[in-house]
Amino acid sequence: MKLCRITARLRRWWRPLLLVPFLAGAGVGCVSSVDTTTVAAAGGAYAAAMNRLMLATGRVAVDASSERLLQEDTPAGQTLEAYRRVAAADAHRLDLLERLRDHNRLIGRYFAMLGELTDAPEAAAIRERLRGIFQSLNETTAELRALPDFPLGATGPPPVAWASLPSGRPADELRRDAPRLRLAFRTQEALLGGLVATVRRDFEVIRQAQEQRLVIEPLLSQDAARNPAPWTMARRELLLLAVTIRELEKALVMAGRLTGELDVLLEGARGTGSLRRLEEDAARLTAACDGLAQ
Numbered sequence: 001m002k003l004c005r006i007t008a009r010l011r012r013w014w015r016p017l018l019l020v021p022f023l024a025g026a027g028v029g030c031v032s033s034v035d036t037t038t039v040a041a042a043g044g045a046y047a048a049a050m051n052r053l054m055l056a057t058g059r060v061a062v063d064a065s066s067e068r069l070l071q072e073d074t075p076a077g078q079t080l081e082a083y084r085r086v087a088a089a090d091a092h093r094l095d096l097l098e099r100l101r102d103h104n105r106l107i108g109r110y111f112a113m114l115g116e117l118t119d120a121p122e123a124a125a126i127r128e129r130l131r132g133i134f135q136s137l138n139e140t141t142a143e144l145r146a147l148p149d150f151p152l153g154a155t156g157p158p159p160v161a162w163a164s165l166p167s168g169r170p171a172d173e174l175r176r177d178a179p180r181l182r183l184a185f186r187t188q189e190a191l192l193g194g195l196v197a198t199v200r201r202d203f204e205v206i207r208q209a210q211e212q213r214l215v216i217e218p219l220l221s222q223d224a225a226r227n228p229a230p231w232t233m234a235r236r237e238l239l240l241l242a243v244t245i246r247e248l249e250k251a252l253v254m255a256g257r258l259t260g261e262l263d264v265l266l267e268g269a270r271g272t273g274s275l276r277r278l279e280e281d282a283a284r285l286t287a288a289c290d291g292l293a294q
Helices: 003-029 035-070 082-115 121-145 170-220 228-266 271-290
Strands: none
Touching: 035 082, 035 170, 035 228, 035 271, 082 121, 082 170, 121 170, 170 228, 228 271
C-alpha cells in the first residue's frame, strides 16, 4: 500500500516534467524548423503570380472604362470633362496598382534573398541585405494601409517587435518575419479586392442602360435586323466584358487560396507536397491572368 502511494506521487511529480519538452516545442512553433528553401521557392512563385494578377487587373479596369466612354448613354456625356474624369480615375487606379507591384516586388526580393541565406558566417552580408529588404517591405506595407483606398475593416496580424527574436539561422529569420509577411500578403490582397470591386460597380452602373439602348431597343425596333453588324458587336462587347470581370473575380479568389497555402508553409509544413500544390495553383492563376489579356 505504501509502495502504491509512492508510485502515485512519482506520477504526479513526473507528469509535468514529461510535458516540458512538448510544451517547449509548441511554444517555439513550427517555423523554427521549417525548410526555408521550400518557403523561399513558394514565396517566389506567389510573388510572380500576384504580379500577373495586378497587371491583369489594370488591363481590365482600363478596358471597362474605355467601354464606358465608347458607349456613353447621352450625347452630353461625350465631353472633354467626362473623358478627363474617367481618365483621372484610370490614372489613380494604375498608380495604386504600380504601388502594389512595387510592394509585391519587395516580397519577391525577400524570398529570393531568403533562398540564398545559410548558417555560414560568410552569409552575414546576405543577412544584412535581407534585413534591408524586409525593412523596406514593412514601410511600404504601412504606407499602403494608410491610403484612403485601403478597405475599411481589413485587418491583419498585430505588429511584432522587429528585433524581439535572435537572428542567426535562416529559420530564425523567417520565424521573426512571418507575422509581418502575413500582414504584407493580406494588405495587397485587400487592396486588389477593393480595386476589382470598384471595376465591378462601374460596370454594373452602365451595363443595364447600355444593354437597353444598344441591344434591346434596336432588337425590338427591328433596327438590329436592318443593320446587324453594330448590334452584334455591341452585344458581344457587353457580354465579353461581363465574363472578363467574373474571371478577374475568380482569379482574386485563387490568389486568396495561394496566400493561404503560403501561410501553411510559413507554419512549417514539411515535404514537397505543400510546395507542389502552391506552385500548381500559382501556375493556374498565371494562366487565368494570361487568359484575361486575350
